[in-house]
Amino acid sequence: MISLETKLPGLDLKNPIMPASGCFGFGREFSELYDLNKLGAVVIKAATLNPRYGNQTPRVAETAAGMLNSIGLQNPGVETICSEELPFLSQFKTPVIANVAGSTIEEYVAVAKRLDESGLIQALELNISCPNVKEGGVQFGKDPVLAAEVTAQVKETVALPVYVKLSPNTADIVQMAKAVEAGGADGLSMINTLTGMQIDLSSKKPLLANQTGGLSGPAIKPVAIRMVYEVRQHSGLPIIGMGGISAAEDVLEFLIAGASAVAVGTANIHDPFACVNIIDRLPQLLEKYGFQNVEEAIGGGNRNEANVSRS
Amino acid sequence: MMQTELIVLANEKIADQTIEMQLGLNSDNLGTEVQKFVPGQFLHVKVGEADTTMLRRPISIADVDGNGNITIIFKISGRGTDMLSKQTAGSRIDALLPCGTGYPVDNLNLDTALLIGGGIGVPPLYYLGKTLAARGTRIISILGFQKADHVFYKEKFAELGESIIVTDDGSYGEKGFVTDCLKEMDIDFDCFFSCGPTPMLQAVTNKLTGRHGYISVEQRMGCGIGACYACVVPAKSGTGFKKICKDGPVFAANEVSL
Ligand SMILES: Cc1cc2nc3c(=O)[nH]c(=O)nc-3n(C[C@H](O)[C@H](O)[C@H](O)COP(=O)(O)OP(=O)(O)OC[C@H]3O[C@@H](n4cnc5c(N)ncnc54)[C@H](O)[C@@H]3O)c2cc1C
Ligand SMILES: Cc1cc2nc3c(=O)[nH]c(=O)nc-3n(C[C@H](O)[C@H](O)[C@H](O)COP(=O)(O)O)c2cc1C
Ligand code: FES
Numbered sequence: 218m219i220s221l222e223t224k225l226p227g228l229d230l231k232n233p234i235m236p237a238s239g240c241f242g243f244g245r246e247f248s249e250l251y252d253l254n255k256l257g258a259v260v261i262k263a264a265t266l267n268p269r270y271g272n273q274t275p276r277v278a279e280t281a282a283g284m285l286n287s288i289g290l291q292n293p294g295v296e297t298i299c300s301e302e303l304p305f306l307s308q309f310k311t312p313v314i315a316n317v318a319g320s321t322i323e324e325y326v327a328v329a330k331r332l333d334e335s336g337l338i339q340a341l342e343l344n345i346s347c348p349n350v351k352e353g354g355v356q357f358g359k360d361p362v363l364a365a366e367v368t369a370q371v372k373e374t375v376a377l378p379v380y381v382k383l384s385p386n387t388a389d390i391v392q393m394a395k396a397v398e399a400g401g402a403d404g405l406s407m408i409n410t411l412t413g414m415q416i417d418l419s420s421k422k423p424l425l426a427n428q429t430g431g432l433s434g435p436a437i438k439p440v441a442i443r444m445v446y447e448v449r450q451h452s453g454l455p456i457i458g459m460g461g462i463s464a465a466e467d468v469l470e471f472l473i474a475g476a477s478a479v480a481v482g483t484a485n486i487h488d489p490f491a492c493v494n495i496i497d498r499l500p501q502l503l504e505k506y507g508f509q510n511v512e513e514a515i516g517g518g519n520r521n522e523a524n525v526s527r528s
Numbered sequence: 529m530m531q532t533e534l535i536v537l538a539n540e541k542i543a544d545q546t547i548e549m550q551l552g553l554n555s556d557n558l559g560t561e562v563q564k565f566v567p568g569q570f571l572h573v574k575v576g577e578a579d580t581t582m583l584r585r586p587i588s589i590a591d592v593d594g595n596g597n598i599t600i601i602f603k604i605s606g607r608g609t610d611m612l613s614k615q616t617a618g619s620r621i622d623a624l625l626p627c628g629t630g631y632p633v634d635n636l637n638l639d640t641a642l643l644i645g646g647g648i649g650v651p652p653l654y655y656l657g658k659t660l661a662a663r664g665t666r667i668i669s670i671l672g673f674q675k676a677d678h679v680f681y682k683e684k685f686a687e688l689g690e691s692i693i694v695t696d697d698g699s700y701g702e703k704g705f706v707t708d709c710l711k712e713m714d715i716d717f718d719c720f721f722s723c724g725p726t727p728m729l730q731a732v733t734n735k736l737t738g739r740h741g742y743i744s745v746e747q748r749m750g751c752g753i754g755a756c757y758a759c760v761v762p763a764k765s766g767t768g769f770k771k772i773c774k775d776g777p778v779f780a781a782n783e784v785s786l
Contacts, residue, residue, distance in 0.1 A: 242755035246774070249529055250753075262757070270762075270769060275748040277758040282579040286750070291757040291769075434582055463578055486751045487578045489531060489624065 219500035220510040223257075225455050225477055226403040227340045227378035228312050230257040233511050234468065234496050237459050237482030238262060238316035238342065238382075239288065243302035244309075250489050253309040255496060260480055261302065263318040263344050266328050268294035273426035278415050283434025283461070284483055285413050287427035290318050295331045303337035312339035314380070322367050326374050333375040341377050342457075343367065346384030346409035358384030358409070361396035368400030380457060382406035383448075385440055394448040405448065406457045406480065408441045434483040435461040442474050449475025449516060463491060465498040469506060472514040529627060529753065532558065533620045534571075537597060539613070543673075543680040545604040546648075547613045548590075551621065552597050559596035565589055567656035568630030568723075568744055568778040571600065572752030574622040575608040585609065586749050586773070588723075589626065590651035591658065598625075601651040601680065627752050631721060631742055631778050633659050642717035643669040643685075644706050644732055646724025647678070652744060653723055654681055657688045668692075668717065670709045672724070676700035707731045720781070730786045741781035747772045761785070 221232035235258040236247070243261050244253055253259060271291030278285045292298065298315075306313050315338045319325040329341050345357035345364055357363045364381070372379055381397040383390060385408040394405055410431025417424045441460025449456065458476025462468055463484035471479045484491035499511075508514040534551040542548045553559060572584040585608045591599035604613050615621060633656070641660050645653040650671050657667045667689035673679045676699035685691040692709055693701030702709060706728065722732045723744035733743060750758035754774030762785045763770050770776060770784055 240751075240756060242757070246751070246753040246755045250531065268767075270767065271757060271760065274758075274760065276760075277583065277748055277750045277756075279581065279583045282582070284582045284750070286756075286758065288757050291760065435578055483582065484578070486756060487574070487582055487584070488622075489751070489753065 219503050219508075220512075221257075221496070221499060223478055223511045223515070225378075225457070228258060228314075228478075230312065230478055232257040232496050232499065233472070233478035234492050234499070235260050235314070235457070235478065235480050236485055236492055237480035238344065239286075240482040240485045243298070244306050245302075247485070247489060248309075251493050253306070253311055255493050256311050257478060257496075258312040258314055258339070259306060259309075260314045260316055260342060261298070261306070262292055263290045263316045264292055264295045264298050264328055264332065265290060265318050266295055266324045268292065268297070275424065275426055276430070278424045278430065280413070280415060280432060280434070281436060283432055283436035284486070285415055285425060285430035285432055286410070287425045287430035289427065295328045299331060299335040299337065303335055307337045314338065314340045314342050316342045316344050316382070317371075318344045322363075322370055325367050326370050329371045329379075330374050333377050338377065340380060340403075341371070341375065342380045342382050342406050343371060344382050344409070346382050346386070358393070359387050361392050364393055365396040365400035368397045368402050372401040378403035380404040380406050382409055383444075384409050385411050385437070385444060385460075390444045391447055391451045394452045394454065398452050398454050402454060404455045404457065405452070406459065407448065408437070408444055408460045411437055411440065433460070435463060437461050438467060438470075442470055445471060445476050446474040462495070463487070465495050465502045468495060468499060469502055469514060472511065473517045475516045477515050529624060530558075530561070531622065531624050534598065534623055536615045536617055536619045536621060539616055542601070544677040546601065546678065546680055547604065548599060548601045548680075549612075549615070550597055550599055551623075552595075554620070562592055562596040562598065565592050565598075565626045566630030567633060567659050568652050569626040569628050570652075570777065571598070572624040572627050572749070572773075573612065575611045581608050581611065583608075583750060584624070584752055585612065586627070586752060586777075587612075588652035588744075589655055591655050601648075603648045624752055628773055628777050629775060631656050636660075636719060638665045638718045640666040640668065640717045642715060642720040643667060643671075644710075644720060644722040644724070645669065646672040646706060646728040647674070649722075649724030649728070649744065649746075650681060653721060654684060656721055657685065661688045668715060670694065670706045672696075672706040672728070673700070705731065707735050710735050722781075726786055733781050733786065736781065739781070742778050743781050744777045745772050745779060745784065745786070746777065749773055
């Protein structure tokens with residue numbers, strides 16, 4: 218019997234598959250399609266201190282093997298999320314990870330604190346990497362000093378484990394990982410979307426009202442795998458890997474590259490059953506490639522190399 | 529809502545670049561579900577694989593028959609609709625359905641309904657008109673197209689009641705926009721229903737300010753089920769917003785800011 222269980226700080230996962238933040242709302246819509254108990258965990262849409270309307274529409278565009286989005290962290294604000302959305306998710310036996318965003322360190326801390334106090338989530342994911350908001354977000358994801366600082370201040374305030382979601386829009390991903398590790402992060406989520414643009418030939422203008430957006434989907438998978446693999450060589454933090462996963466094969470690739478669990482984003486938009494289909498197929502695939510369980514597959518591709526610390 | 533495979537039963541060109549497609553269910557059990565579909569709801573259709581066409585395409589339900597077969601009408605306007613147009617009888621199409629909130633037909637008791645449609649906004653109004661007519665509502669429709677060879681369903685709308693066709697260049701019916709007709713005619717109606725491009729909806733709601741009416745709004749979609757926040761429109765009251773794919777695409781005429 219192939220076991221899909223995997224352990225991460227604060228998270229005992231029955232399988233390593235979770236929907237990625239922003240591609241699953243707060244779970245209500247998907248709960249009409251399947252039983253959310255099937256998922257390893259749920260990562261909710263970003264929470265900010267106040268409600269955010271987000272960017273002008275159009276906010277999504279299709280690309281080769283992917284999409285661009287410029288949603289702009291639309292959400293009803295942390296208070297409403299805690300009072301109206303999280304109680305719904307708590308009826309499922311599936312851990313919830315809350316994605317936290319802010320414009321200032323104080324905002325990150327305040328949002329994290331409120332979520333921590335709710336008692337309704339099992340971990341925090343600091344989104345220091347959203348490319349779609351002008352102030353905040355991405356500046357934390359590009360500056361290792363700021364990234365370490367926001368991590369440290371959130372860690373000081375909350376009891377929950379803190380995962381930091383890294384941006385691929387940086388020259389040195391390893392440096393960013395080391396910075397947040399020094400700041401006290403319990404784990405890493407990687408990667409967020411890559412900044413991109415598409416031009417509409419008939420109007421000769423960018424297709425998205427916001428001009429640029431975040432590229433996601435299969436197109437970014439090789440970048441994500443490379444980054445997970447590189448970071449795995451230099452950091453002991455467990456990694457939740459993501460970027461272009463749409464099949465069980467992709468999951469196995471991330472595990473071998475060094476991720477301990479994965480998040481599936483854009484694939485849910487193409488096929489709302491993507492997560493459950495992957496979960497159903499994973500045991501058979503692990504077996505096919507000679508793994509007894511998920512834990513054994515983690516880092517499987519570089520087990521004999523130096524500098525690999527298993528979590 | 530469900531995800532299912534529909535079987536293409538027929539695919540016919542009914543106007544320039546315009547396809548009428550009949551879709552059947554892959555299981556008899558779904559027949560009763562389809563009878564519950566509300567005019568204004570749409571299918572979110574997977575037109576290819578993630579490496580070509582990542583996003584599904586929203587296409588309105590243009591009709592539902594007693595056997596649970598669904599009609600859609602779409603215009604070939606890009607890669608996705610072009611791929612869809614090439615599906616022949618027997619092909620299977622993955623769709624989420626029914627998506628969105630349609631026209632509140634069950635709560636409306638109308639003597640006269642005015643339908644105002646433009647281009648690819650015309651199809652959902654057919655299912656609406658048919659449903660209302662079956663309840664004894666008098667139907668008046670004003671349908672706008674670019675030119676003569678874009679016109680479709682003129683006979684079908686004529687069967688429902690009075691129907692006026694306008695074309696931008698006057699090559700068929702009246703010349704001008706649907707709103708020009710509203711100006712010229714003194715139409716008596718209880719409620720209007722409009723679907724078409726946003727500028728047309730803006731013109732219609734401006735002209736009919738204060739009248740009881742419903743509009744169907746279009747926006748580029750991601751998930752189509754309310755989870756990704758791609759398709760929002762500002763609510764007219766205060767600072768809130770509505771998701772077009774879930775709260776809409778049909779809204780009361782004074783509910784959203786276009
Ligand atoms: C609720 C709703 C109902 C609709 N019903 C119909 C219908 O019954 N018949 C019909 O012909 N068309 C309808 N449309 C418009 C139809 O969805 C677009 O024409 C179609 O998606 C274009 O796809 P494409 O691949 O051919 O174009 P492309 O330009 O190649 O598409 C690229 C992307 O842009 C999106 N997109 C392009 N045009 C539109 C548009 N006008 N509205 C929303 N998204 C768009 C596509 O979905 C796709 O994600 C409807 C739209 C909505 C929102
Ligand atoms: C529509 C959309 C909305 C997103 N919103 C968020 C968000 O609110 N917070 C966040 O950290 N990441 C957000 N992301 C990024 C995803 O969580 C994920 O990191 C990225 O899309 C890569 O994975 P994928 O290729 O599987 O989609 C969003 C992505 C998409 C496509
Ligand atoms: S398309 Fe995803 S919320 Fe409407």
